[in-house]
Amino acid sequence: MALKVVILAAGKGTRMRSNQPKVLQPLAQKPLLQHVIDTVETLCCDEIITVIGHGAELVTSHVSAQNMCFTLQEEQLGTGHAVMQANEHYSESDTVLVLYGDVPLTRVATLQRLLELVDEQHPLALLTVTLEDSTGYGRIVRDSNGAVQAIVEQKDADAEVLAIKEVNTGIMAVKGAQLKQWLSVLDNCNAQSEYYLTDIIAMAVSDGFTIQTAQPDDEMEVLGVNDKLQLQNLERQYQYQCAKLLMQQGATVVDAQRLDIRGVVTVEPDVTFDVNVVLEGNVSLGTNVTVGAHCVLKNVQVAANTHIHPFSHLEDCIVGQNCSIGPYARLRPGTELADEAKIGNFVEIKKSKIGLGSKVSHLSYIGDTNMGNDVNIGAGTITCNYDGVNKHQTIIGDHVFVGSDTQLVAPVEIEAGATIGAGSTITKRAPANELTLSRSKQLTIKGWAPPVK
Ligand code: UD1
Ligand code: CA
Numbered sequence: 001m002a003l004k005v006v007i008l009a010a011g012k013g014t015r016m017r018s019n020q021p022k023v024l025q026p027l028a029q030k031p032l033l034q035h036v037i038d039t040v041e042t043l044c045c046d047e048i049i050t051v052i053g054h055g056a057e058l059v060t061s062h063v064s065a066q067n068m069c070f071t072l073q074e075e076q077l078g079t080g081h082a083v084m085q086a087n088e089h090y091s092e093s094d095t096v097l098v099l100y101g102d103v104p105l106t107r108v109a110t111l112q113r114l115l116e117l118v119d120e121q122h123p124l125a126l127l128t129v130t131l132e133d134s135t136g137y138g139r140i141v142r143d144s145n146g147a148v149q150a151i152v153e154q155k156d157a158d159a160e161v162l163a164i165k166e167v168n169t170g171i172m173a174v175k176g177a178q179l180k181q182w183l184s185v186l187d188n189c190n191a192q193s194e195y196y197l198t199d200i201i202a203m204a205v206s207d208g209f210t211i212q213t214a215q216p217d218d219e220m221e222v223l224g225v226n227d228k229l230q231l232q233n234l235e236r237q238y239q240y241q242c243a244k245l246l247m248q249q250g251a252t253v254v255d256a257q258r259l260d261i262r263g264v265v266t267v268e269p270d271v272t273f274d275v276n277v278v279l280e281g282n283v284s285l286g287t288n289v290t291v292g293a294h295c296v297l298k299n300v301q302v303a304a305n306t307h308i309h310p311f312s313h314l315e316d317c318i319v320g321q322n323c324s325i326g327p328y329a330r331l332r333p334g335t336e337l338a339d340e341a342k343i344g345n346f347v348e349i350k351k352s353k354i355g356l357g358s359k360v361s362h363l364s365y366i367g368d369t370n371m372g373n374d375v376n377i378g379a380g381t382i383t384c385n386y387d388g389v390n391k392h393q394t395i396i397g398d399h400v401f402v403g404s405d406t407q408l409v410a411p412v413e414i415e416a417g418a419t420i421g422a423g424s425t426i427t428k429r430a431p432a433n434e435l436t437l438s439r440s441k442q443l444t445i446k447g448w449a450p451p452v453k
Helices: 032-041 056-064 079-084 107-115 176-184 199-206 228-247
Strands: 002-011 047-052 068-073 095-100 126-130 137-143 148-152 166-173 210-213 257-269 277-285 296-302 313-320 330-331 335-336 340-346 347-350 359-362 366-367 369-371 383-386 394-396 407-408 412-414
Touching: 002 210, 002 313, 032 047, 047 126, 056 068, 068 296, 079 176, 095 107, 107 126, 107 166, 107 210, 107 340, 126 199, 126 277, 166 176, 176 199, 228 257, 330 340, 340 412, 347 394, 366 369, 369 407
Parallel strands: 002 047, 002 095, 047 068, 126 210, 257 277, 277 296, 296 313, 313 330, 313 335, 330 347, 340 359, 347 366, 366 383, 369 394, 383 407, 394 412
Antiparallel strands: 095 166, 126 166, 137 148, 137 166
């Protein structure tokens, strides 16, 4: 007996008014369908079968998983017809879990609860939810004993059924043998002339089975996306959940509505996020780290007690303890700051190591540089790392002092303890512990008069 998961993802999503297939619309920068796939992967299933149709090629190239295959539903003739396309991928002894590619936030625990209800005596379990407004959904019809009798779609329902608040989420678990049998006798005699998967519920009842039902912990888990409004609504709910998780781990979030997480974030206690922070990829922040307003951090690792001041942008970098970054700093890929480094305003660092306690405080570009400890880089210093074709290295030893408005033309080395006079253009090695400068002498032209008309 194996667990097979069928994800329905063939629909067009007309109401999205998008050139992209609906299931590729992004939630926290990840396709809706990928959210479903990632959840399923933590379920330990034996195979994922994704039913695709609209934008099939795009869909196959933008999502990925181990143990996943795609099956094409050329015409979208209904959810029952969609599941029929997966017929060859499961056997009679398998359990089949049906999910929708546009319902991204179902929790693993909820799916596990549903799956536990299925056995030989109970071949069908449904995930249902009670909604204040059940418009549009298939209604769960129960008898006087509370046993599920059928699902009736909105368009096929009379007034009495329309009043039912318990609805079909679409998510169900079915034994392979019965699923095959029920699908083989499905018809499309209904208001939409579609093959409804939901018709198998009444079939199960008439075969004498009791339908099992489970409910999600949170309504958000079963909300689908049909238009951009619902997409942003789910995005906000998802973001709120992420912020809540961080707070539970000890982070201080100034405004949970103004924090966006588009990846995986780990925090130590007392990390603080000011407003409008965006975190992407893998971000890990040590204890007491503060992230100022309007910062974007993508794939960064920051050690304890470092302060990232407002409007800073960090990508693919590693930052030590007790550092100070920004405001308005940009740390590009390959930046490594040792402990106690200081990167000030309007400073760009790329693919460089900045040593312990070194400071680049104002208006500088440091690229392809290996900088030692306790270095001070004056305002407006530029490493000229690019000759138009190749990138070259700058090496700066410990305790170097570089005066303001200096160009270091790479490849070049500034040896330990050297001082560079302000306004220099350094093209050759600057020896250790000496003052090096390249600057024409200041002169004053006595009696010089400005030109006259
Ligand atoms: C379906 C259910 C309804 C439930 C609702 C929950 C049926 C008949 N109805 O209705 O009871 O309350 O979901 O949201 O099942 N799809 C395909 N191929 C198709 C048709 C649909 O892949 O031929 C996919 C869609 O891309 C979508 C999912 O199946 O991801 C649901 O389809 P949709 O048309 O939205 O179903 P509803 O009418 O909303
Ligand atoms: Ca729908």
